Amino acid sequence: MSATIKSVAEYAGVSIKTVSRVINNEGTVKPDTLAKVQQAIDALDYRPNKAARDLAGRDNYVLGYVYDNPNAYYILAMQNGILKECRSNGYELLIHPCDATNPDIIDELVNMVNSARLAGLILSPPLSEMPDVLQAMDDKGIQYVRVLSGDKAPDNKPCVLVDDYQAARQITGHLLDQGHQRIAFIAGEKQHHSTTERQRGFYQALADHGIQADPELVIDGTYSFGTGVQSIQQLLALPEPPTALFACNDEIAAGALFGARMQGVDVPEALAIAGFENSPFSTQTFPPLTTASQPTAQIAQRATSSLIRSLQARKRKAENHTIPADIFVPELIVRESTSR
Template sequence: MSVWLIHNKIRIINMKITISEVAVKAGVSIKTVSRVINNEIGVRSATKDKVQAAMDELNYRPSQAARSLASTQSFQVGFIYDNPNAYYIIDMQNGILNVCRKQNYELLIHPCDAKSANIIDEVLFLIKRSNLDGLVLTPPLSENQQLIFELQKRNVKFVRVISGKGMVEDAAHCVYLNDRAAAFSVTQYLIDLGHKDIAFICGDPEHKSSPERFEGYQQALRQNNIKIEPNFLIDGEYSFESGVNGAKQLLSLKKRPTAIFGSNDEIAAGALFACRLDGIDIPTEISIVGFENSPFSRQTLPKLTTADQPTESVAIAATQLLINQIKNIPTNTVIEFNPELLVRESTTNFNG
């Protein structure tokens, strides 16, 4: 805070605090302050404390611009996504932001069309143009083998959020959402309620999560010696409409299921809606479960039983993995999350 006299007016000017001010206050060189900022080894802990105290007292924030100009890093990570589910994106974004802020990284956001022919060039160009230090990738981008290959070839740091275990093995860092196990739990829960005739409405075949959830469903039935009824297996995609159509198809069967497992909440909401239209009470006549715990699952009557996808936690873990990688801090390669069963109002027991 310094005072300037301009003509006859006094202007209080809030000087920008730089590394030099901190150095002076702490009684060390700017280089030592720099070391503390970057958490480098070889600073005596007493010195470190002094510097930290000075930084706190002056409320100092290093200038990202100066840092990235002086170093080879940009202190920016990118979040490249193609996902129609805005709630998912916002949750991811919040989680990433959360870690970035703590670690003094900036986030660059880039929506894209994963199906575009030159998506790989687009991503590579973006990295170079903005000099990104790393990338957070979500499905379906995170499942694009060609893209992963090109990134590895160029030694670009990245984390992937994925749901298919098959993709975990290729040594690239990832956060793995065990959709299969979660789908298993959900199905087991229905079975425990006494259901045997459990239908499954499948999600988008392009998303790896679809076959994973389906596999979990199948495993649970198999393990309980329940025969899988082909008529109860409905192709679909991750949409409300798909749920409506799937349920209609199921309701037209002469032997109806007593429970419906929608691959995600939108499908389940659609199925619920279709049942209601048909005058079928949920859950007394048919139990319905969703997946993902999206806001959608709370905006139905009754509210959907579903599997809670901890998206924000996933984002936080993924970003931490990425930044560790960037900073060459030894770190896990894979972190696994297990979505948990969330029992609400759309399911009840069945005594056939």
């Protein structure tokens, strides 16, 4: 039988409430009392019973990860990062897949948070970028942290930023450095900020080099292999086809690579291709794809840690405890698909 708060209290010669104060860092315990209790906790190898805490306390020590994103690798990496941080802080994770296009999505989320008594929510794109969802969470007083694309926080609510703009600028810059002048861009879903940010970075890099973007070379699509295949056909059929392509993600890039091969166009000799996201398969294409790597698990971990800290701060009524937003810049990974 494992130790309970009662046995710790007896061992330390204090009341259970004092032990409770110690384990919750309430800070109103005298240093020598605290030492006694700490020692008792260590001696008995006491670990608070989560079920009892949840039942007795106001909040549950459970965080929620809500996602709707077709990219399984991304979700899993997020999940792993969140999990890691949850574990080291005694929190548990509730996973909730959902459909962001569902008109009742807001009710669904509010319901879930209430019925599972979640302490807070971790939101990734596209949910983290839906104003009405965020508004509803604010209205209901539900704590959350967002992972979103951008180079500065849109407001002062907790978020972790992924600077797709900067990374896209670097990738495009890399292509330009290789001597390319006609560079095509294939976009993903416009609802994802990542797409617009990457596109913004693309344009900025061209501007940096004094190059006027050719609208014919910019194609809208979805984050899919199919988009890559179709778009590259369209691009190669142009009177003056591009010599390089920046695809909004690796799946599009892989599709474009496939499409180019189908038309007998050599990569990278006749066409350089860069992707984004550093998906596992980006090393398995022939040639391997130049891409940008976002440390998704690390981003998730940071987001979770920031959520937990703000949760604890709120509990101690430390009102204006603002946590500065972290920014991650995906790192350029050069592989053979853009060799000279």
